[in-house]
Amino acid sequence: MDHVNMLSELEEGQAARVTSLLSAGSMRRRLQDIGLIEGTKVECLRKSPAGDPVAYFIRGAVIALRSEDSNKILGGPAGKRRYSRGRNRLERQDSCPGGFRRW
Numbered sequence: 001m002d003h004v005n006m007l008s009e010l011e012e013g014q015a016a017r018v019t020s021l022l023s024a025g026s027m028r029r030r031l032q033d034i035g036l037i038e039g040t041k042v043e044c045l046r047k048s049p050a051g052d053p054v055a056y057f058i059r060g061a062v063i064a065l066r067s068e069d070s071n072k073i074l075g076g077p078a079g080k081r082r083y084s085r086g087r088n089r090l091e092r093q094d095s096c097p098g099g100f101r102r103w
Contacts, residue, residue, distance in 0.1 A: 007073040010044035016075035023072045035059035
């Protein structure tokens with residue numbers, strides 16, 4: 001998958017990374033509280049037969065979102081993260097050809 005505009009465009013099994021939230025007010029706050037911030041990987045697990053709501057895998061939890069809300073979440077290709085959490089500090093994944101490099 002090269003490009004995703006809205007989270008609601010994901011098919012079952014596809015993943016994307018959040019690029020921005022178009023929601024405002026309390027709904028924006030709720031989405032941020034469940035971990036939907038820029039860079040978060042989101043995977044579409046299952047769509048209901050009617051198409052609404054849709055189950056997404058977000059930060060280790062399964063969350064059902066209405067299409068009204070998922071239309072306001074913009075995403076891009078899931079790709080690899082540039083940084084990952086290490087034991088003591090952040091580690092760059094692309095700093096060493098063999099994988100992780102401890103700083």
